[in-house]
Amino acid sequence: MNGLKIAVLVKQVPDMDTVKFDRERGVVDRKSAGTEVNPFDLNALEEAVKISECLGDEVTAISMGPPNAVKAVRECMARGASRGVLVSDAKFGGSDTRATSMILAAAVRKLGGFDLILCGEKTVDGDTGQVGPEVAENLGIPYACFVSRVAAADRDSIRVESELWDGTYEKEILFPALLTVTKEISEPRLPSFQEKMKARKAAVTTLTFHDLAPFLEETAVGFQGSPTKVKKIEIPPELKRHGRIFRDDAVPQATDELVGILRQRRILA
Amino acid sequence: MITMEGGTTLSQLLEALEKQGKLFFPIHPGDEGAEVGGMVATNAGGTRAVKHGIMRNHVKAVEIVLATGEILHLGGKLLKNNMGYDLMQLVMGSEGTLGVITEVTLRLYGKSEFSNTMLVSFQSRREASDAVPKVLQSGITPLACEYMDRELTLASAKDLGLVWPAKKGSVDLMFIVDGVNEDNLYENCGKIVDICGQYGAVDSVVAESAKEQKDLLAVRSNCYVPYKSKVADITDIAVPPSAVPDFFEDVRKIGEKYDNPIVSLGHIADGNMHNFLMNRDGKLPENYEDMKKEIYQTAIRYGGTITAEHGTGKTRTDYMSLQFSPKELEIMRSIKKAFDPNGILNPGTIFHETAG
Numbered sequence: 001m002n003g004l005k006i007a008v009l010v011k012q013v014p015d016m017d018t019v020k021f022d023r024e025r026g027v028v029d030r031k032s033a034g035t036e037v038n039p040f041d042l043n044a045l046e047e048a049v050k051i052s053e054c055l056g057d058e059v060t061a062i063s064m065g066p067p068n069a070v071k072a073v074r075e076c077m078a079r080g081a082s083r084g085v086l087v088s089d090a091k092f093g094g095s096d097t098r099a100t101s102m103i104l105a106a107a108v109r110k111l112g113g114f115d116l117i118l119c120g121e122k123t124v125d126g127d128t129g130q131v132g133p134e135v136a137e138n139l140g141i142p143y144a145c146f147v148s149r150v151a152a153a154d155r156d157s158i159r160v161e162s163e164l165w166d167g168t169y170e171k172e173i174l175f176p177a178l179l180t181v182t183k184e185i186s187e188p189r190l191p192s193f194q195e196k197m198k199a200r201k202a203a204v205t206t207l208t209f210h211d212l213a214p215f216l217e218e219t220a221v222g223f224q225g226s227p228t229k230v231k232k233i234e235i236p237p238e239l240k241r242h243g244r245i246f247r248d249d250a251v252p253q254a255t256d257e258l259v260g261i262l263r264q265r266r267i268l269a
Numbered sequence: 270m271i272t273m274e275g276g277t278t279l280s281q282l283l284e285a286l287e288k289q290g291k292l293f294f295p296i297h298p299g300d301e302g303a304e305v306g307g308m309v310a311t312n313a314g315g316t317r318a319v320k321h322g323i324m325r326n327h328v329k330a331v332e333i334v335l336a337t338g339e340i341l342h343l344g345g346k347l348l349k350n351n352m353g354y355d356l357m358q359l360v361m362g363s364e365g366t367l368g369v370i371t372e373v374t375l376r377l378y379g380k381s382e383f384s385n386t387m388l389v390s391f392q393s394r395r396e397a398s399d400a401v402p403k404v405l406q407s408g409i410t411p412l413a414c415e416y417m418d419r420e421l422t423l424a425s426a427k428d429l430g431l432v433w434p435a436k437k438g439s440v441d442l443m444f445i446v447d448g449v450n451e452d453n454l455y456e457n458c459g460k461i462v463d464i465c466g467q468y469g470a471v472d473s474v475v476a477e478s479a480k481e482q483k484d485l486l487a488v489r490s491n492c493y494v495p496y497k498s499k500v501a502d503i504t505d506i507a508v509p510p511s512a513v514p515d516f517f518e519d520v521r522k523i524g525e526k527y528d529n530p531i532v533s534l535g536h537i538a539d540g541n542m543h544n545f546l547m548n549r550d551g552k553l554p555e556n557y558e559d560m561k562k563e564i565y566q567t568a569i570r571y572g573g574t575i576t577a578e579h580g581t582g583k584t585r586t587d588y589m590s591l592q593f594s595p596k597e598l599e600i601m602r603s604i605k606k607a608f609d610p611n612g613i614l615n616p617g618t619i620f621h622e623t624a625g
Contacts (some may be wrong), residue, residue, distance in 0.1 A: 015479050036478040074605070190474035190481065193387060193462050200455065267500040 001058030004155065005177070007111070008048045008081065009104055009119035009135065009236050010041040010063045012072035016124050021235045028125065037072045039183065040120020042079070042259040046186035048118045049080035051153055058082035060111065064092060064103055070204050078191035078199035085111065091218065096226035097126070101134030106215035107207055108139060115175040116158065121146050121182050132180035143178040157206045270329055270346050272374040275306025286377070287510075293380040295321035295412075299490050307369035312362030314578035316413040316486070319405075319538040319547050323578070325361045327376045332358055333368035336609040346374060359604060364580050366613035367608040383454045384412065384447040386482040389465045389473040390438030394521070394533070397440050398514040400468035402442075405510065407464060409457050413445040414538035415489055421534055421545075424495040426488045433488060437472040442537070443489060447483075471484070492534055501545045501553050502561060506568040507577030510540040519567045520544055527560040541577035565591055581619045589620070 012035050019033035037045075048059045061076035063069050064087040073084035087107045095103060107112060117136070122129035129145070136143035149161040152169065159172045160179060173179075191199070209221065219225055246254035261267040271294075273282065280301035298308065298315040307313075309331060314323045321327075329342035335618055343357035344350070360367055391397040397416060404414070419439045425432040433439050442460055448454030462473050476482045493503065508516045517533070520542075524531035529549075535542035546560060554560070565575050565588055575588050589598060602620065605612070612622070 017479055034479065036480070039480070187432045190388075190476050193458065193473040193475050196475050196477075197455065197459065 003055045004050045004052065004115045004153075005057060005060075005113070006052055007060045007062055007108060007114040007117045008041065008045045008076065009047065009117065009132070010061055010072055010076055011038045011123045011125075012036070012069040013038045013123055015124040023235055035068075037073065037075050038120055038123045038125075039188075040122060040124070040181065041076075041216070042120075042180045042188040043183050043186050044118040044120050044179075045076050045079055045081060046188040047150060047181055048116075049189075050186065051116070051150065051158075052080075055155065057154060060114070062087065062104065062107055062111075064088070064095075064100060064107070066093075070206075073204050074199045074202060075191075077202050077204075078196040079189060080105035080191075080195075084202065084204040085207060086204050087207045087212070091209045091222050094226060095221055095258060096228035097128050097134060099129040099221050099225040099226060101131050101138055102220045102225065103139035103212065103214060104131070104135045106212040108135070109206060109215045110212055113126060113139075113176060115177075117141075117176075117178040119178070119180050121180045131177060131182070136178035139176075139178070141176045142173050143180070145180045146182050147179045148182045156209055160174050216244055270374055270376055272330070272372065273305055274372055275304065275309075275332075275370045277305045277373075279305065279308065282375075287407040289582060292377040294327070294375060294377055296324050296327060300323075305373045305375070309361055309370050309373055310363060310365050311566045311580050312578075313513070314536070314539070314541070316489070316536065318413060318536060318541075319414050319582075320412045320447075321378075324357070328357065328361060328373060328376035329376050330372075331357055331360055331370055332372035333370050335368045336611060336614050359608075362580065364582065364618050366605060366618050366620075367614065381447040381449070383449070383451050384445060384482075385454060385458065386476045386485050387444045387446065387458055387461065387473055388435045388475075388485065389470050390435045391440050391442070391444045391446065391460065391465075391470055392438050393467070393469075394440055394517055396469040396615070397442050398517050398537060400465045400470065401442065401513065402511050403464050403468065404461050405538055408458055409446075409460055411444045411446045411457075411461070411538070413443070415443040415534065416537035416542070417441050417443065417489060417492065418532045419422070420495070420532055421492045422488055425491040425498060428495045429487060429491055431484055431488060433481045434474050434476075434485075435472065438470075440539050443485060445486075476577070489534070496545055498551070499548055500545050501548045501557050504544045504546065504561070504564055505541070505576045505579040506544070506564065506573055507539065507541040508568055508571040508573035510538060512571040512573070513537055513540055513542065516568065516571050517542070520564060523560060523563050523567065526555065526563075527554070529554060529560060536577075540573070555559075562588075562591075581618050586617070586619060586621050 011033050014030055015033040015036050020029045022029040039057060052059050059081045060083045061081035063073050067088055070086050073086050079086045087103060092103055102156045119132045133143055133145060144160050144162060146162045146164060147160040148163050151159040151161055157172055157174045159170065160176065162169045259268060273432040282294060282305060285296060295317050296313055296315055297317060308324050309328055312324045329346055333341050335341065343360060401414060411614055419441060422433045422441065446454060446457050448457055476485055520531060530547055532545045533542055569592055576585055
């Protein structure tokens with residue numbers, strides 16, 4: 001049975017709970033933490049696997065990143081992706097969202113195109129939310145962002161809901177299409193131990209610049225293809241609590257001060 | 270090793286270790302507000318005890334202030350020390366009845382970078398509890414091995430707004446496993462899953478990211494919360510690990526006898542089970558004392574103890590004579606008197622009487 005061809009775009013990100021910032025250089029110290037699959041991308045993967053379970057075809061996980069991002073691709077395979085692709089080349093280093101989306105769009109073309117592409121609404125390390133829509137623009141396909149529910153899907157189209165501002169937008173999109181999803185869309189499953197073990201040894205296709213060359217100019221990737229130049233990153237100083245202790249007689253004064261502070265910050269009217 | 274004041278919190282200790290980057294302290298009783306002096310006084314345990322034991326295994330020295338105002342320095346930064354009686358061992362778990370702990374020296378260990386958390390599901394308690402001794406005998410020592418009735422984890426996950434990822438079966442074992450590298454880690458996990466499979470495991474899932482592992486542990490730690498109003502008491506029994514399957518069966522029978530829908534979870538590989546004895550119509554059941562006593566007696570018959578980690582405190586003083594002989598109690602009273610002749614330290618704890 002020929003079902004939908006589905007791709008999920010995923011990124012390997014540092015574990016944001018433990019990652020530290022190099023304050024002097026103004027960059028994320030990637031060595032300070034382990035890596036994981038961008039959590040929003042896991043929501044996208046879960047939804048893709050659910051759709052594929054109904055409409056029966058394979059899900060391809062595609063990630064652009066350094067060679068060790070193969071781990072993220074394999075994690076996706078453990079969680080239900082039937083195929084994994086790593087897009088990796090030294091030439092891609094330093095790519096901003098524009099260059100990244102050109103590279104990912106080229107990878108999608110190289111792989112023969114997909115009916116449906118899903119990705120997380122944004123990554124937890126970059127936080128831009130630009131790559132998904134840019135990939136769709138580069139491919140010239142319609143897209144819906146911040147999708148929180150798939151209402152219906154068949155072989156030709158998908159009906160989705162996005163919560164934007166105070167409303168729920170229902171959109172019906174003909175394939176091929178791209179969706180960026182919020183974490184509300186699904187609860188990512190944990191991989192079974194058997195699937196995890198299989199995925200640890202699974203073959204992952206690697207695509208280099210050379211493979212994508214028919215679809216990609218060298219000037220469009222890496223530093224030279226990236227109009228975004230980060231001049232400076234300012235890391236807000238750590239907030240420290242300043243405890244103050246009021247004893248016995250000072251309690252009324254403490255209450256007044258507390259109410260004063262809450263009013264000043266407009267927490268109390 | 271690290272020396273700190275007794276009032277240092279576990280979170281301060283962990284923060285200092287995180288800054289240092291390479292060393293690790295294994296005992297984590299759940300709440301990072303716990304003070305190290307208190308963790309010594311209560312001989313704290315926690316979920317990682319399977320591999321790393323309890324507080325007692327890691328305390329190298331303490332400074333305590335006696336009721337008389339005298340200060341003792343017990344132990345030292347030593348790995349071997351056989352001179353005289355080891356008074357420091359008496360201080361651990363003494364619950365503030367022998368002195369006030371003002372300084373603690375702990376042993377630290379190299380950090381293990383690779384760990385994951387697995388849930389292995391079974392259809393029955395018996396199958397799950399039979400598998401655990403076999404895992405331990407295979408030579409793999411997980412950091413933690415927790416048993417949980419599914420009813421508890423479903424309620425706990427719902428309470429936290431999470432989804433419990435195990436779907437098949439009706440009870441789960443949660444293994445926290447570590448390894449020197451990733452291959453070694455998964456090799457250990459593979460052995461555990463194989464053994465559990467031989468005992469009828471129906472499914473296993475694995476969490477690798479820090480957040481997913483933390484979520485599983487959070488559900489485990491929160492199990493008590495949704496039951497707060499429904500529970501009459503939670504036992505803290507421990508029996509020899511190999512006796513857990515039979516003890517479990519006996520607890521089930523006692524529950525049936527007293528018509529109490531007991532649910533259970535616990536540090537099963539330590540032989541330490543928490544059984545939730547339920548209220549009836551929001552009240553303590555009439556037969557509660559009898560039921561509790563029967564469970565205690567059953568545990569002692571297996572060579573067990575009434576309290577594995579929560580301590581004697583004030584609520585279990587009545588049962589001291591159930592577990593100890595008159596001679597043992599007499600020696601314990603003499604120890605109390607030697608440390609605190611006027612009985613002014615935490616009176617009413619461990620023993621009823623305030624003066625010796």
